Amino acid sequence: MKVERKCKIVEMDRLDAVTFWMVLEVGKMVEQDGLRGGQFLHIKCGEGQLLRRPISVAYAGWDEPEDLATLIFEVRGEGTEWLSRRRVGDELDVIGPLGNGFNISQPGRYLLVGGGIGIPPLMQYGECLEWPRTAVLGFRTRDKAFPVITSRFQDHCERTCICTDDGTLGRHGFVDAQVREILEQDSGYTNILACGPKPMLRSVAKVANEFGVPCQVSMEERMGCGVGACLVCATPMKDGTVRHVCKDGPVFNAEEVDWDA
Amino acid sequence: MKVERKCKIVEMDRLDAVTFWMVLEVGKMVEQDGLRGGQFLHIKCGEGQLLRRPISVAYAGWDEPEDLATLIFEVRGEGTEWLSRRRVGDELDVIGPLGNGFNISQPGRYLLVGGGIGIPPLMQYGECLEWPRTAVLGFRTRDKAFPVITSRFQDHCERTCICTDDGTLGRHGFVDAQVREILEQDSGYTNILACGPKPMLRSVAKVANEFGVPCQVSMEERMGCGVGACLVCATPMKDGTVRHVCKDGPVFNAEEVDWDA
Amino acid sequence: MPDVNLSVKLAGVTLRNPVVVASGTFGFGREYSRFYDLSELGGICAKGLTLHPRNGNPAPRIAETPMGILNSVGLENPGVDAFIAEELPFLRQFDTKVIANISGNTPEEYGVMCEKLSAAGVDMIEVNISCPNVKAGGLAYGTRPELAAEVTEEAKKHANGVPVMVKMSPNVTDITEIAKAVEGAGADALSLINTIRGMRIDVNTRRPVLKMNTGGLSGPAVLPVAVRMVWEVSQAAALPILGMGGVSKGEDAAQLMLAGASAVAVGTALFADPFAPLTVRDGLAAIAAKQGLSAVSQLTGGVQAW
Amino acid sequence: MPDVNLSVKLAGVTLRNPVVVASGTFGFGREYSRFYDLSELGGICAKGLTLHPRNGNPAPRIAETPMGILNSVGLENPGVDAFIAEELPFLRQFDTKVIANISGNTPEEYGVMCEKLSAAGVDMIEVNISCPNVKAGGLAYGTRPELAAEVTEEAKKHANGVPVMVKMSPNVTDITEIAKAVEGAGADALSLINTIRGMRIDVNTRRPVLKMNTGGLSGPAVLPVAVRMVWEVSQAAALPILGMGGVSKGEDAAQLMLAGASAVAVGTALFADPFAPLTVRDGLAAIAAKQGLSAVSQLTGGVQAW
Numbered sequence A, B: 001m002k003v004e005r006k007c008k009i010v011e012m013d014r015l016d017a018v019t020f021w022m023v024l025e026v027g028k029m030v031e032q033d034g035l036r037g038g039q040f041l042h043i044k045c046g047e048g049q050l051l052r053r054p055i056s057v058a059y060a061g062w063d064e065p066e067d068l069a070t071l072i073f074e075v076r077g078e079g080t081e082w083l084s085r086r087r088v089g090d091e092l093d094v095i096g097p098l099g100n101g102f103n104i105s106q107p108g109r110y111l112l113v114g115g116g117i118g119i120p121p122l123m124q125y126g127e128c129l130e131w132p133r134t135a136v137l138g139f140r141t142r143d144k145a146f147p148v149i150t151s152r153f154q155d156h157c158e159r160t161c162i163c164t165d166d167g168t169l170g171r172h173g174f175v176d177a178q179v180r181e182i183l184e185q186d187s188g189y190t191n192i193l194a195c196g197p198k199p200m201l202r203s204v205a206k207v208a209n210e211f212g213v214p215c216q217v218s219m220e221e222r223m224g225c226g227v228g229a230c231l232v233c234a235t236p237m238k239d240g241t242v243r244h245v246c247k248d249g250p251v252f253n254a255e256e257v258d259w260d261a
Numbered sequence C, D: 001m002p003d004v005n006l007s008v009k010l011a012g013v014t015l016r017n018p019v020v021v022a023s024g025t026f027g028f029g030r031e032y033s034r035f036y037d038l039s040e041l042g043g044i045c046a047k048g049l050t051l052h053p054r055n056g057n058p059a060p061r062i063a064e065t066p067m068g069i070l071n072s073v074g075l076e077n078p079g080v081d082a083f084i085a086e087e088l089p090f091l092r093q094f095d096t097k098v099i100a101n102i103s104g105n106t107p108e109e110y111g112v113m114c115e116k117l118s119a120a121g122v123d124m125i126e127v128n129i130s131c132p133n134v135k136a137g138g139l140a141y142g143t144r145p146e147l148a149a150e151v152t153e154e155a156k157k158h159a160n161g162v163p164v165m166v167k168m169s170p171n172v173t174d175i176t177e178i179a180k181a182v183e184g185a186g187a188d189a190l191s192l193i194n195t196i197r198g199m200r201i202d203v204n205t206r207r208p209v210l211k212m213n214t215g216g217l218s219g220p221a222v223l224p225v226a227v228r229m230v231w232e233v234s235q236a237a238a239l240p241i242l243g244m245g246g247v248s249k250g251e252d253a254a255q256l257m258l259a260g261a262s263a264v265a266v267g268t269a270l271f272a273d274p275f276a277p278l279t280v281r282d283g284l285a286a287i288a289a290k291q292g293l294s295a296v297s298q299l300t301g302g303v304q305a306w
């Protein structure tokens, strides 16, 4: 069951000028409706914006009096700007749970690959996945590698590699080079979970394909309804069909995606 | 000079469920720009409403640190509803001073005639006019005759007559009957100042005309710019021309108005 | 709920209440059925169908504008046969009217689809001659009276008695011309308005936000245009009208009904609030009750022009 | 203010910046001159003039809609002679371009007004063939290519070299047809869009809010329609365009310029904020600066369609 409900903000932290960590009370959305990391909530951002904004769930957990969901978001435009001005105690109008999240039913060794604001949807997987795992996290620059995020991976993954586009922290360069190096050195990985900007996903998917490792990617597309009814969030598949990010995704098998579209 | 400025709310009282008494800090709008009772302010009522809302000034006075203007308004629709939810300390975006106010340069004996939410624009005249004056105040029912308003007239006018449409307070009936009675009994009145719904103004104008007493009426019309530029607030005159409530009014000489339009 | 009779008639079909969901905004009902019982709705205009399956246009397919949205979905749909086989049985479970919405590349295609749909059993067929997002057919039919009439006739001929409602484009100089042509060709009802063509440009990238460059405007921004067109059409044609365009509350629906609509459709408002159709219905009932009406249908055409 | 050249050219006339105020929303400038120096403006489109004085339509003349307004002023104005005698000298005090806006009942009336205005000395004449609020002339000219061309020719013939800009109606099936006709008839520039016809009904009184029943929609709600039409017209005709419709911030103006406008007009936004034209100008300059442009005119036509 999906619900539309008022969710109270119980935590609101500013990570930097444009990045926010928000925790919401989401009723029994976790316990009853199975909300989990990698799914998303569709949030009304004030009366001025007709459309809701999709934000991924970083963590979802049972709690009392209500279950909690953690969202990490960046201010991009008017909607997220409005969101960033909310305070603890304010209520948000939220629809959820939406989308599928990553499939982690397969035992094995996982490689989690995240870029920028695409990292939060992987956090719960980094922390709670029952299989061994390595994380590759890419940031634009050192300042964007918030310890409150990276430490979660470092504390729970076998290994956590950090890359920055400008070399100010960790490895200099994009995550796909790091992923290639890891797969070259170690053939034990059975699954890749990736989230980040589309060019990154494309590169990671390519590397995964070369090494024959099944890869899941979390995609973004502009949304209307968020529930699968309006068909605006179409993303083309290799087989010539289209799928919808809000309902069939946001996570897709990389080999099904038409990367040339 | 007209100005657009942020005005802080320094007093906000609820007179009943739908009637509010609000005092604004208006910079030096009184001292420098001559704001006075009977003029109006054009107020932005939230981002959702494109048009400002005109609200008359009940009182305007020099003060420190800023001059003060008192507004009394009723909730009618979304704009005034938004206004009613403001709190002391909030700021409003206000354009003023706008409109003319009543002309009181003529010495004599004044009759002030107000109906319902048309009474506030007369309050400053009831209290501070330098000539002797009588007030006739019409209300729908007893509950609407707020003592905080009626007492101002009672304390400063020679005589204050209250009428209610339903007879629950004062004289039973409309103000024009009361005005007729007063003018029949006493031929000493030299000016009538009237503000209220258009049918009331029409009736009062008719009586005034019969008794040959000059009468000024404060008119309402839906507004756009509020400053005289868009020409939407047209009101037809007997001579076949049109005048504009925001700029040429809201106060007009009753005999110039085309009451049949 | 106040004691007002909510049922209305549209082209001989009785709707339990006047609030229908607009084609293309409600899919085939499955998604919103996770929020509430679809039997609460007056009717469901299903996603627009074509004879053959279509993938629609490339994304981005949506952009936001002041109190409106632009869409360029471009009739993505599984085709009329798949609808009949897979979606119609699902919709039929609910106690609500099912209105199929169709677009064709030729008048004949409309006819073929009507034949299939009437055989399969839908309550009404909405003939879309106004989709601004596809090149073939669509908008062209909706902007030329003679073409609109031709499509209508073809649809009627093959609908085997199932009422045919023609969906009109607002992108025309004179909508009453088209309405009269469609009426003359035998339509049973009119629905309006479809979306108004618009565009948004991302000033940073200098690219149109929509991959198709332009799209169709809907949402509250278009309500005054919808009210005007419903009013004009209701005076020019004697057909019942399904009014739509920007409805998000009871008052909006009441405006369209007073202007001449027998029922209203809610589309874009769903994206902000999945429960919007129910809110609109309740708001409409409250307005009717406040006006002392015994039936909400008494609003239809009730505007007193000056 | 960033170091960007703000001046633009429109039909050979150099504007100090691309932000003009829209006809009918700024009167003859007197009122807003109490708020700021009118020399800050790129230009002033004066209130629409007719050959003889007009009282306009009965009130109410304005209604509010979601992010829009409807107006039915109906060309209240003192007539072209009074404008020349009493208003033009006032406007001439300022270092800004004065654009007279005219509407006629016949092509000849347009000619007579052009004759008078060009003799009096205005910088440009905006020929309004799109007022939705008057019965005679107005909209009819704007919806039929041959009539639009006739009016344009007549205006050009009598404008004695003063540039003629034709103001186009959005209430048409294909605006490019009209644009091409007007271009063929010799216009020097095009301005668009005028208002879109709309209606609002007070559901309690069951009366249209406007005494004229319908009126013209303007404000942010119409911006996407304006952007689309400017883009279409800029591809169909080689004339410079004054873009307008819903501009209230720099980004809106940038959209219209990228779509093909050489300058923009701000109208309805004035009612919320008298300083809107200056805010738009500054916002536009900031966008140009951010994009590293040396001149804001480099935005014109810069959209990269997909």
Ligand SMILES: Cc1cc2nc3c(=O)[nH]c(=O)nc-3n(C[C@H](O)[C@H](O)[C@H](O)COP(=O)(O)OP(=O)(O)OC[C@H]3O[C@@H](n4cnc5c(N)ncnc54)[C@H](O)[C@@H]3O)c2cc1C
Binding pocket: A040, A051, A052, A053, A054, A055, A056, A057, A072, A073, A074, A075, A076, A077, A078, A079, A080, A081, A117, A120, A121, A219, A220, A221, A222, A223, A245, A250, C063, C064
């Ligand atoms: C499934 C999904 C999950 C997401 N999770 C996160 C997250 O956890 N943290 C985070 O910071 N951001 C996330 N995003 C991106 C986020 O939704 C956008 O940044 C946000 O919608 C921008 O809205 P705005 O009003 O601030 O920007 P504007 O640019 O003003 O938005 C205008 C319109 O474009 C849409 N839009 C703009 N950017 C995007 C985008 N990248 N993807 C989809 N739609 C967009 C908006 O929804 C809106 O309709 C996610 C997007 C999707 C699709």
Ligand SMILES: Cc1cc2nc3c(=O)[nH]c(=O)nc-3n(C[C@H](O)[C@H](O)[C@H](O)COP(=O)(O)OP(=O)(O)OC[C@H]3O[C@@H](n4cnc5c(N)ncnc54)[C@H](O)[C@@H]3O)c2cc1C
Binding pocket: B040, B051, B052, B053, B054, B055, B056, B057, B072, B073, B074, B075, B076, B077, B078, B079, B080, B081, B117, B120, B121, B219, B220, B221, B222, B223, B245, B250, D063, D064
């Ligand atoms: C010169 C002048 C002085 C006024 N002074 C006062 C006052 O002191 N106290 C007070 O309570 N009210 C006053 N009013 C009326 C007040 O402006 C309206 O009640 C208010 O605009 C309603 O706005 P709304 O959004 O609540 O209602 P809505 O009905 O939602 O408003 C919709 C639109 O109609 C306009 N409108 C609605 N009613 C009126 C009206 N009666 N007159 C003009 N425009 C209207 C609004 O401005 C708005 O544009 C005055 C009106 C005028 C013209």
Ligand SMILES: Cc1cc2nc3c(=O)[nH]c(=O)nc-3n(C[C@H](O)[C@H](O)[C@H](O)COP(=O)(O)O)c2cc1C
Binding pocket: A224, A230, A232, C022, C023, C024, C025, C047, C048, C049, C071, C073, C075, C101, C128, C131, C167, C193, C194, C195, C217, C218, C219, C220, C222, C244, C245, C246, C247, C265, C266, C267, C268, C269
């Ligand atoms: C995303 C989207 C898809 C649409 N698809 C269709 C369609 O397939 N067929 C159709 O006739 N109208 C379609 N429309 C138009 C709507 O049915 C409706 O006419 C229009 O959106 C105005 O109503 P609204 O403002 O309530 O959305 C679509 C509208 C939207 C927003």
Ligand SMILES: Cc1cc2nc3c(=O)[nH]c(=O)nc-3n(C[C@H](O)[C@H](O)[C@H](O)COP(=O)(O)O)c2cc1C
Binding pocket: B224, B230, B232, D022, D023, D024, D025, D047, D048, D049, D071, D073, D075, D101, D128, D131, D167, D193, D194, D195, D217, D218, D219, D220, D222, D244, D245, D246, D247, D265, D266, D267, D268, D269
């Ligand atoms: C109150 C009002 C009066 C108008 N009068 C005229 C007019 O006299 N002549 C004209 O060509 N356009 C007139 N217009 C149209 C505007 O010039 C402009 O084209 C339209 O409002 C769209 O721009 P906006 O959304 O910025 O207001 C008027 C618009 C309004 C709101």
Ligand code: FES
Binding pocket: A222, A223, A224, A225, A226, A227, A228, A229, A230, A231, A232, A233, A234, A244, A245, A246, A247
């Ligand atoms: S956003 Fe509506 S289908 Fe995905």
Ligand code: FES
Binding pocket: B222, B223, B224, B225, B226, B227, B228, B229, B230, B231, B232, B233, B234, B244, B245, B246, B247
């Ligand atoms: S409101 Fe614009 S002229 Fe009066």
